[in-house]
Amino acid sequence: MQPVSSYLKAVKAKAAVFTEVGKPMEIREYPVPDPAPGDALIRITLSNICGSDLHFVHGLGPGVKSGPPRVMGHEMVGRIAKLGEGVTHDGCGQKLSEGDRVVYPYWVPCGACPACLRGDAACQQRYRHWLGTSCEEHPHFRGAYGEYYYLRRGQPMFKVPDDLPDAMVSPTNCILSEAYFGISTAQIELEDVVVIQGVGGLGLYATAMAREKGASKIIVIDRIAGRLELAKQFGADVTLDASSTTKEQRLQAIRELTHGDGADSCLEIAGTPAVVREGIESLRVGGRYVLVGNVNFGPVGEFEPGQVVRHHRSIHTVMVYPPWIMPKALAFLQRCRARYPFDRIISHTFPLEKINDAFEFAPKAIRVALQP
Ligand SMILES: [Zn+2]
Ligand SMILES: [Zn+2]
Numbered sequence: 001m002q003p004v005s006s007y008l009k010a011v012k013a014k015a016a017v018f019t020e021v022g023k024p025m026e027i028r029e030y031p032v033p034d035p036a037p038g039d040a041l042i043r044i045t046l047s048n049i050c051g052s053d054l055h056f057v058h059g060l061g062p063g064v065k066s067g068p069p070r071v072m073g074h075e076m077v078g079r080i081a082k083l084g085e086g087v088t089h090d091g092c093g094q095k096l097s098e099g100d101r102v103v104y105p106y107w108v109p110c111g112a113c114p115a116c117l118r119g120d121a122a123c124q125q126r127y128r129h130w131l132g133t134s135c136e137e138h139p140h141f142r143g144a145y146g147e148y149y150y151l152r153r154g155q156p157m158f159k160v161p162d163d164l165p166d167a168m169v170s171p172t173n174c175i176l177s178e179a180y181f182g183i184s185t186a187q188i189e190l191e192d193v194v195v196i197q198g199v200g201g202l203g204l205y206a207t208a209m210a211r212e213k214g215a216s217k218i219i220v221i222d223r224i225a226g227r228l229e230l231a232k233q234f235g236a237d238v239t240l241d242a243s244s245t246t247k248e249q250r251l252q253a254i255r256e257l258t259h260g261d262g263a264d265s266c267l268e269i270a271g272t273p274a275v276v277r278e279g280i281e282s283l284r285v286g287g288r289y290v291l292v293g294n295v296n297f298g299p300v301g302e303f304e305p306g307q308v309v310r311h312h313r314s315i316h317t318v319m320v321y322p323p324w325i326m327p328k329a330l331a332f333l334q335r336c337r338a339r340y341p342f343d344r345i346i347s348h349t350f351p352l353e354k355i356n357d358a359f360e361f362a363p364k365a366i367r368v369a370l371q372p
Contacts, residue, residue, distance in 0.1 A: 014372070015071045015146030016355045017135055021059035024356040025072070030140035035084035038153035042078035042102065046166040047144035048346065048369045049362045050075050050174050051200065051271055052295060057359060060296050061131070068134030073144030073370075074106035075174040077166050080157075081148065091156030092327050102157040103172045103330070105323050106130070106144070109154060122319040145355060147372045158326045161334055167346040168333055170369060171201060176329045179205035179269075181321035182292040183213060186265040190214035195254060195263045195282045197221050198270030198293055199231040201345045201367045206267055206292075208340045209332070211235030219254060219263070221270075227366070234340050247278045254282045262287055269293045273301020280304075283313045291317045 012029040019026065035041045055061055056072055080100050090096055107126035109116050115123045129152060130142045139150035151157065160169050179202050188194060194210045196203050199222045210218050211234075220236040222228050228239040238257060240250045254263055262284035268275055271293035280289050280303050294301075308315065333342055347366040350358035355370060362368040 013141070013147035014352065015135060015141060015143075015148075016073075016352060017069045018057065018072045019069045021057070025057075025145070025359075027353055027355075028135075030135070032081075032148055033139035033141065033150055035082055035087075035139075035150065037085035038087060039084040040087050040151040040157065041081040041084075041141075042076075042104075042149040042151055043081040044076050044078040044144065044147060044149050044372050045101070046078075046170045046349075046369050046371060047073050047076040047352075048170050048174075048367055049073075049358060050367075051202075051293070052174075054359065054362060055296055056131075060298065067131070069136060070131060070133075071135045071141065071143035071146050073146075074130070075171055076106075076144035076149060077101065077103055077160065077170045077172070078149060090159050091323060092158060094159050096157065096159070101160040101162075101166075101169075103160055103169060103326060104151055104155050104157045105320070105326070106173055107155075107320060108152050111154065119322075121322050126320070145352065145370060147352075156323050156326075158330065160330060164330070164333055164337075165343070167349070167369060168337070168342050169330065171205075171345060171367065172326060172329050172333075175202040176205050176333070177321045177325045178202055178292060178318065179209055180325045180329050180332070181318045182206055182267050182269070182290050183209040184325075185316050185318050186210075186267055186288055186290045188213040188215055188265060191216040192264035193217040193219070193258050195219045195221070195266040195279070196231075196236075197266065197268050197275045197279055199227045199234075199236070200269070202292065203227075203267075203269040204231060204234045204345060204366075206269060207231055207234040207236050208336060212332070212336060217257060219257065221250060221275075230341075230344060230366070233344075251278065251281055258284065261285075264288070265290065267292055271295070273299050276301045277303040277307075280307050280313060280315070283311070285311045285313070287311075287313050289313060289315045291315065295319070 016025040109123040110125040141148040219238040220231045223243040265288040349369045352372045
Protein backbone atom coordinates (compact mmCIF):
# COMPACT_ATOMS: atom_id res chain seq x y z
CA MET A 1 0.00 0.00 0.00
CA GLN A 2 1.39 3.39 -0.99
CA PRO A 3 0.83 6.29 1.39
CA VAL A 4 -1.75 8.82 0.17
CA SER A 5 0.88 11.53 -0.41
CA SER A 6 2.82 9.39 -2.87
CA TYR A 7 0.03 8.98 -5.42
CA LEU A 8 1.62 11.46 -7.81
CA LYS A 9 4.76 9.39 -8.23
CA ALA A 10 4.75 6.74 -10.91
CA VAL A 11 4.09 4.08 -8.30
CA LYS A 12 2.29 0.84 -8.70
CA ALA A 13 -0.37 -0.71 -6.50
CA LYS A 14 -1.98 -4.12 -6.21
CA ALA A 15 -5.28 -5.50 -7.41
CA ALA A 16 -6.76 -9.01 -7.45
CA VAL A 17 -7.52 -9.92 -11.06
CA PHE A 18 -10.22 -12.34 -12.20
CA THR A 19 -9.29 -13.97 -15.50
CA GLU A 20 -11.47 -17.04 -15.94
CA VAL A 21 -14.23 -19.00 -14.20
CA GLY A 22 -12.68 -21.71 -12.06
CA LYS A 23 -9.21 -20.12 -11.92
CA PRO A 24 -7.90 -18.42 -8.76
CA MET A 25 -7.67 -14.63 -8.89
CA GLU A 26 -4.14 -13.27 -9.37
CA ILE A 27 -2.55 -10.36 -7.58
CA ARG A 28 -1.18 -7.99 -10.23
CA GLU A 29 0.37 -4.53 -10.03
CA TYR A 30 -0.71 -1.53 -12.06
CA PRO A 31 0.37 2.11 -12.20
CA VAL A 32 -1.66 4.30 -9.85
CA PRO A 33 -3.77 6.55 -12.12
CA ASP A 34 -4.15 10.29 -11.82
CA PRO A 35 -7.85 11.25 -11.84
CA ALA A 36 -9.13 13.20 -14.85
CA PRO A 37 -11.29 16.31 -14.29
CA GLY A 38 -14.59 15.28 -12.65
CA ASP A 39 -13.16 11.94 -11.42
CA ALA A 40 -11.44 10.95 -8.15
CA LEU A 41 -9.00 8.37 -6.92
CA ILE A 42 -9.93 6.44 -3.77
CA ARG A 43 -7.52 4.53 -1.57
CA ILE A 44 -9.61 1.52 -0.50
CA THR A 45 -9.48 0.77 3.22
CA LEU A 46 -11.88 -2.21 3.28
CA SER A 47 -13.84 -4.20 0.69
CA ASN A 48 -16.29 -7.05 1.17
CA ILE A 49 -17.35 -10.27 -0.51
CA CYS A 50 -21.03 -9.94 -1.40
CA GLY A 51 -23.31 -12.82 -2.40
CA SER A 52 -23.27 -11.55 -5.98
CA ASP A 53 -19.43 -11.67 -6.05
CA LEU A 54 -19.70 -15.35 -5.17
CA HIS A 55 -22.07 -15.78 -8.13
CA PHE A 56 -19.75 -13.78 -10.41
CA VAL A 57 -16.65 -15.91 -9.84
CA HIS A 58 -18.75 -18.90 -10.85
CA GLY A 59 -19.67 -17.19 -14.10
CA LEU A 60 -23.18 -16.08 -13.11
CA GLY A 61 -23.84 -12.41 -13.67
CA PRO A 62 -24.01 -9.87 -16.47
CA GLY A 63 -21.25 -10.63 -19.01
CA VAL A 64 -19.00 -12.34 -16.48
CA LYS A 65 -18.53 -15.76 -18.06
CA SER A 66 -16.21 -14.64 -20.82
CA GLY A 67 -14.49 -11.34 -21.11
CA PRO A 68 -11.28 -9.50 -20.36
CA PRO A 69 -9.37 -9.74 -17.06
CA ARG A 70 -11.24 -7.74 -14.46
CA VAL A 71 -10.97 -6.44 -10.92
CA MET A 72 -14.09 -7.75 -9.21
CA GLY A 73 -15.77 -6.54 -6.05
CA HIS A 74 -18.18 -3.67 -5.51
CA GLU A 75 -18.72 -3.25 -1.77
CA MET A 76 -16.10 -0.94 -0.24
CA VAL A 77 -15.11 2.13 1.71
CA GLY A 78 -12.03 4.26 1.23
CA ARG A 79 -10.29 7.62 1.60
CA ILE A 80 -9.93 10.20 -1.12
CA ALA A 81 -6.37 9.90 -2.48
CA LYS A 82 -6.83 12.61 -5.08
CA LEU A 83 -9.70 14.71 -6.37
CA GLY A 84 -9.87 15.42 -10.09
CA GLU A 85 -10.29 19.04 -11.13
CA GLY A 86 -13.74 20.38 -10.34
CA VAL A 87 -14.67 17.78 -7.71
CA THR A 88 -15.26 19.83 -4.57
CA HIS A 89 -18.36 18.60 -2.69
CA ASP A 90 -20.07 15.33 -1.81
CA GLY A 91 -23.63 14.37 -2.73
CA CYS A 92 -24.95 16.13 0.39
CA GLY A 93 -23.11 19.39 -0.32
CA GLN A 94 -20.30 18.83 2.19
CA LYS A 95 -16.84 20.08 1.16
CA LEU A 96 -14.47 17.29 0.16
CA SER A 97 -10.74 17.11 0.88
CA GLU A 98 -8.07 14.54 0.18
CA GLY A 99 -7.99 12.04 3.06
CA ASP A 100 -11.76 12.19 3.67
CA ARG A 101 -13.43 8.81 4.14
CA VAL A 102 -16.22 8.28 1.62
CA VAL A 103 -18.73 5.77 0.27
CA TYR A 104 -20.23 5.85 -3.24
CA PRO A 105 -22.37 3.74 -5.59
CA TYR A 106 -20.26 1.21 -7.50
CA TRP A 107 -21.88 1.79 -10.88
CA VAL A 108 -22.02 4.70 -13.32
CA PRO A 109 -25.37 5.40 -14.98
CA CYS A 110 -24.92 6.19 -18.68
CA GLY A 111 -27.31 9.15 -18.45
CA ALA A 112 -28.66 8.71 -21.96
CA CYS A 113 -30.62 5.42 -22.15
CA PRO A 114 -34.41 5.13 -21.71
CA ALA A 115 -33.97 3.84 -18.11
CA CYS A 116 -31.70 6.76 -17.17
CA LEU A 117 -34.04 9.24 -18.82
CA ARG A 118 -36.89 7.86 -16.69
CA GLY A 119 -34.75 8.28 -13.56
CA ASP A 120 -34.48 4.52 -12.99
CA ALA A 121 -31.20 3.41 -11.34
CA ALA A 122 -31.25 0.07 -13.20
CA CYS A 123 -29.46 1.48 -16.29
CA GLN A 124 -28.41 -1.55 -18.32
CA GLN A 125 -25.00 0.01 -19.14
CA ARG A 126 -24.17 0.86 -15.54
CA TYR A 127 -21.30 -1.65 -15.22
CA ARG A 128 -19.60 -0.77 -18.52
CA HIS A 129 -16.48 0.67 -16.82
CA TRP A 130 -16.25 -2.26 -14.41
CA LEU A 131 -17.31 -5.69 -15.71
CA GLY A 132 -17.25 -4.52 -19.31
CA THR A 133 -13.62 -3.39 -19.62
CA SER A 134 -10.20 -4.91 -19.04
CA CYS A 135 -8.29 -3.92 -15.94
CA GLU A 136 -5.15 -4.08 -18.10
CA GLU A 137 -6.27 -0.74 -19.52
CA HIS A 138 -6.05 2.64 -17.77
CA PRO A 139 -7.31 3.39 -15.09
CA HIS A 140 -6.93 -0.30 -14.05
CA PHE A 141 -8.55 0.04 -10.62
CA ARG A 142 -12.16 -0.60 -11.64
CA GLY A 143 -13.40 -2.79 -8.80
CA ALA A 144 -13.23 -3.13 -5.04
CA TYR A 145 -10.51 -5.80 -4.80
CA GLY A 146 -7.50 -3.55 -5.07
CA GLU A 147 -5.58 -0.90 -3.19
CA TYR A 148 -7.26 1.88 -5.18
CA TYR A 149 -10.56 2.56 -6.88
CA TYR A 150 -11.00 4.95 -9.77
CA LEU A 151 -14.24 6.87 -9.25
CA ARG A 152 -15.89 8.55 -12.21
CA ARG A 153 -18.03 11.58 -12.84
CA GLY A 154 -21.59 10.39 -12.22
CA GLN A 155 -20.67 8.45 -9.06
CA PRO A 156 -21.58 10.68 -6.12
CA MET A 157 -19.45 10.43 -2.97
CA PHE A 158 -20.81 10.69 0.57
CA LYS A 159 -18.61 11.57 3.53
CA VAL A 160 -18.63 8.97 6.29
CA PRO A 161 -19.17 10.15 9.89
CA ASP A 162 -15.91 9.74 11.87
CA ASP A 163 -17.51 7.65 14.62
CA LEU A 164 -18.49 4.80 12.26
CA PRO A 165 -15.68 2.24 11.79
CA ASP A 166 -14.81 0.89 8.32
CA ALA A 167 -16.22 -2.55 9.05
CA MET A 168 -19.59 -0.96 9.89
CA VAL A 169 -19.81 1.28 6.82
CA SER A 170 -18.21 -0.92 4.15
CA PRO A 171 -21.58 -2.60 3.28
CA THR A 172 -23.23 0.82 2.72
CA ASN A 173 -22.93 0.90 -1.07
CA CYS A 174 -24.51 -2.51 -1.56
CA ILE A 175 -26.49 -4.52 0.99
CA LEU A 176 -27.21 -1.70 3.45
CA SER A 177 -28.66 0.63 0.79
CA GLU A 178 -30.32 -2.31 -0.97
CA ALA A 179 -32.05 -3.25 2.31
CA TYR A 180 -33.20 0.37 2.68
CA PHE A 181 -34.60 0.34 -0.88
CA GLY A 182 -36.33 -3.01 -0.28
CA ILE A 183 -37.93 -1.84 2.97
CA SER A 184 -38.99 1.41 1.37
CA THR A 185 -40.54 -0.51 -1.57
CA ALA A 186 -42.41 -2.77 0.88
CA GLN A 187 -44.20 0.37 2.18
CA ILE A 188 -44.28 -0.92 5.75
CA GLU A 189 -46.90 0.75 7.93
CA LEU A 190 -46.95 1.03 11.70
CA GLU A 191 -47.85 -2.36 13.27
CA ASP A 192 -47.43 -4.33 10.02
CA VAL A 193 -46.46 -8.00 10.04
CA VAL A 194 -43.37 -8.51 7.89
CA VAL A 195 -41.82 -11.76 6.67
CA ILE A 196 -38.14 -11.80 5.65
CA GLN A 197 -36.87 -14.76 3.63
CA GLY A 198 -33.11 -15.01 4.17
CA VAL A 199 -31.14 -13.29 6.92
CA GLY A 200 -27.60 -12.98 5.65
CA GLY A 201 -26.23 -9.44 5.97
CA LEU A 202 -28.92 -7.84 3.78
CA GLY A 203 -31.73 -9.62 5.60
CA LEU A 204 -30.33 -8.62 8.99
CA TYR A 205 -30.30 -4.94 7.97
CA ALA A 206 -33.83 -5.32 6.57
CA THR A 207 -34.96 -6.84 9.87
CA ALA A 208 -33.62 -3.89 11.87
CA MET A 209 -35.11 -1.43 9.39
CA ALA A 210 -38.55 -3.10 9.53
CA ARG A 211 -38.35 -2.79 13.33
CA GLU A 212 -37.48 0.91 13.04
CA LYS A 213 -40.37 1.42 10.60
CA GLY A 214 -42.74 0.23 13.32
CA ALA A 215 -43.54 -3.36 12.30
CA SER A 216 -45.38 -5.18 15.07
CA LYS A 217 -44.18 -8.67 14.14
CA ILE A 218 -41.12 -9.62 12.12
CA ILE A 219 -40.92 -13.26 11.08
CA VAL A 220 -37.61 -14.37 9.58
CA ILE A 221 -36.82 -17.58 7.69
CA ASP A 222 -33.38 -19.06 7.04
CA ARG A 223 -31.65 -22.45 6.92
CA ILE A 224 -28.69 -21.46 9.09
CA ALA A 225 -29.29 -21.54 12.84
CA GLY A 226 -26.53 -18.98 13.62
CA ARG A 227 -28.17 -16.45 11.32
CA LEU A 228 -31.59 -16.97 12.92
CA GLU A 229 -30.04 -16.43 16.34
CA LEU A 230 -28.39 -13.21 15.18
CA ALA A 231 -31.65 -12.07 13.54
CA LYS A 232 -33.24 -11.92 17.01
CA GLN A 233 -30.61 -9.35 18.00
CA PHE A 234 -31.55 -7.39 14.88
CA GLY A 235 -35.21 -7.23 15.93
CA ALA A 236 -36.80 -10.47 14.69
CA ASP A 237 -39.75 -11.66 16.82
CA VAL A 238 -40.17 -15.13 15.32
CA THR A 239 -37.58 -17.29 13.57
CA LEU A 240 -38.48 -20.24 11.34
CA ASP A 241 -35.73 -22.70 10.47
CA ALA A 242 -36.21 -23.79 6.86
CA SER A 243 -33.86 -26.72 7.35
CA SER A 244 -36.21 -28.42 9.84
CA THR A 245 -39.68 -27.25 8.74
CA THR A 246 -41.78 -27.68 5.60
CA LYS A 247 -43.26 -24.89 3.51
CA GLU A 248 -46.74 -25.84 4.78
CA GLN A 249 -45.60 -25.70 8.42
CA ARG A 250 -44.08 -22.25 7.91
CA LEU A 251 -47.17 -20.91 6.15
CA GLN A 252 -49.31 -22.35 8.94
CA ALA A 253 -47.11 -20.62 11.55
CA ILE A 254 -47.47 -17.29 9.73
CA ARG A 255 -51.27 -17.72 9.53
CA GLU A 256 -51.44 -18.52 13.25
CA LEU A 257 -49.44 -15.39 14.04
CA THR A 258 -51.86 -13.24 12.00
CA HIS A 259 -55.25 -14.73 12.98
CA GLY A 260 -55.42 -16.53 9.65
CA ASP A 261 -54.88 -13.34 7.66
CA GLY A 262 -51.26 -13.46 6.39
CA ALA A 263 -48.42 -10.96 6.41
CA ASP A 264 -48.68 -7.38 5.18
CA SER A 265 -45.42 -7.69 3.28
CA CYS A 266 -42.69 -10.22 2.56
CA LEU A 267 -39.16 -9.54 1.35
CA GLU A 268 -37.30 -12.19 -0.65
CA ILE A 269 -33.62 -11.91 0.23
CA ALA A 270 -32.76 -15.60 -0.07
CA GLY A 271 -31.60 -15.31 -3.68
CA THR A 272 -33.27 -18.50 -4.92
CA PRO A 273 -36.48 -18.86 -6.97
CA ALA A 274 -37.45 -21.82 -4.75
CA VAL A 275 -38.76 -19.44 -2.06
CA VAL A 276 -40.96 -17.25 -4.28
CA ARG A 277 -44.14 -19.33 -4.15
CA GLU A 278 -43.99 -19.55 -0.36
CA GLY A 279 -43.32 -15.82 -0.06
CA ILE A 280 -46.38 -14.94 -2.11
CA GLU A 281 -48.58 -17.38 -0.18
CA SER A 282 -47.46 -15.93 3.15
CA LEU A 283 -49.24 -12.65 2.35
CA ARG A 284 -52.66 -11.35 3.32
CA VAL A 285 -55.12 -10.15 0.70
CA GLY A 286 -53.51 -7.06 -0.83
CA GLY A 287 -50.07 -7.88 0.66
CA ARG A 288 -46.83 -6.85 -1.03
CA TYR A 289 -44.03 -9.20 -2.13
CA VAL A 290 -40.65 -7.59 -2.77
CA LEU A 291 -38.00 -9.52 -4.74
CA VAL A 292 -34.52 -8.40 -3.71
CA GLY A 293 -32.18 -11.40 -3.83
CA ASN A 294 -33.07 -13.16 -7.10
CA VAL A 295 -30.69 -11.12 -9.25
CA ASN A 296 -29.38 -13.76 -11.66
CA PHE A 297 -30.53 -14.47 -15.18
CA GLY A 298 -31.08 -18.17 -15.72
CA PRO A 299 -32.65 -19.75 -12.63
CA VAL A 300 -36.37 -20.37 -13.10
CA GLY A 301 -38.97 -20.87 -10.38
CA GLU A 302 -42.71 -21.30 -10.18
CA PHE A 303 -45.62 -19.67 -8.46
CA GLU A 304 -49.36 -19.81 -8.87
CA PRO A 305 -50.52 -16.63 -10.64
CA GLY A 306 -54.01 -17.17 -9.22
CA GLN A 307 -52.54 -16.74 -5.72
CA VAL A 308 -51.46 -13.25 -6.74
CA VAL A 309 -54.57 -12.21 -8.70
CA ARG A 310 -57.31 -13.75 -6.54
CA HIS A 311 -55.79 -12.27 -3.40
CA HIS A 312 -54.94 -8.95 -4.99
CA ARG A 313 -51.34 -9.34 -3.90
CA SER A 314 -48.64 -7.36 -5.66
CA ILE A 315 -45.07 -8.20 -6.68
CA HIS A 316 -42.34 -5.56 -6.62
CA THR A 317 -38.61 -5.64 -7.35
CA VAL A 318 -35.56 -3.64 -6.37
CA MET A 319 -32.33 -3.47 -8.38
CA VAL A 320 -29.48 -1.25 -7.21
CA TYR A 321 -30.96 1.91 -5.62
CA PRO A 322 -31.31 5.64 -6.06
CA PRO A 323 -28.10 7.13 -4.56
CA TRP A 324 -29.99 9.50 -2.23
CA ILE A 325 -30.46 6.39 -0.08
CA MET A 326 -26.74 6.23 0.83
CA PRO A 327 -26.56 9.19 3.25
CA LYS A 328 -29.81 8.00 4.84
CA ALA A 329 -28.33 4.53 5.27
CA LEU A 330 -25.30 6.07 6.99
CA ALA A 331 -27.59 8.09 9.25
CA PHE A 332 -29.48 4.90 10.10
CA LEU A 333 -26.23 3.21 11.20
CA GLN A 334 -25.31 6.20 13.31
CA ARG A 335 -28.71 6.55 14.98
CA CYS A 336 -29.31 2.84 15.62
CA ARG A 337 -25.84 1.45 16.33
CA ALA A 338 -26.54 1.10 20.05
CA ARG A 339 -29.68 -0.95 19.35
CA TYR A 340 -28.39 -3.50 16.84
CA PRO A 341 -25.02 -5.32 16.61
CA PHE A 342 -24.05 -3.90 13.20
CA ASP A 343 -20.43 -4.78 14.00
CA ARG A 344 -21.34 -8.48 13.68
CA ILE A 345 -22.26 -8.29 9.99
CA ILE A 346 -18.59 -8.35 8.91
CA SER A 347 -17.72 -11.58 10.66
CA HIS A 348 -14.23 -12.27 9.21
CA THR A 349 -11.41 -10.25 7.60
CA PHE A 350 -8.68 -11.58 5.27
CA PRO A 351 -5.72 -9.72 3.74
CA LEU A 352 -6.31 -8.90 0.05
CA GLU A 353 -3.47 -11.26 -0.92
CA LYS A 354 -5.54 -14.14 0.55
CA ILE A 355 -8.57 -13.34 -1.61
CA ASN A 356 -8.94 -16.89 -2.95
CA ASP A 357 -9.01 -18.35 0.56
CA ALA A 358 -11.51 -15.65 1.52
CA PHE A 359 -13.81 -16.60 -1.38
CA GLU A 360 -13.66 -20.24 -0.38
CA PHE A 361 -14.53 -19.38 3.21
CA ALA A 362 -17.21 -16.74 2.50
CA PRO A 363 -20.27 -19.00 1.92
CA LYS A 364 -19.93 -20.24 5.53
CA ALA A 365 -19.64 -16.75 7.05
CA ILE A 366 -22.09 -13.90 7.59
CA ARG A 367 -19.81 -11.59 5.57
CA VAL A 368 -16.11 -11.58 4.78
CA ALA A 369 -14.01 -8.43 4.32
CA LEU A 370 -10.68 -7.94 2.57
CA GLN A 371 -8.04 -5.59 3.89
CA PRO A 372 -5.79 -4.14 1.16
ZN1 LIG B 1 -23.41 -6.61 -3.48
ZN1 LIG C 1 -28.42 4.46 -18.81
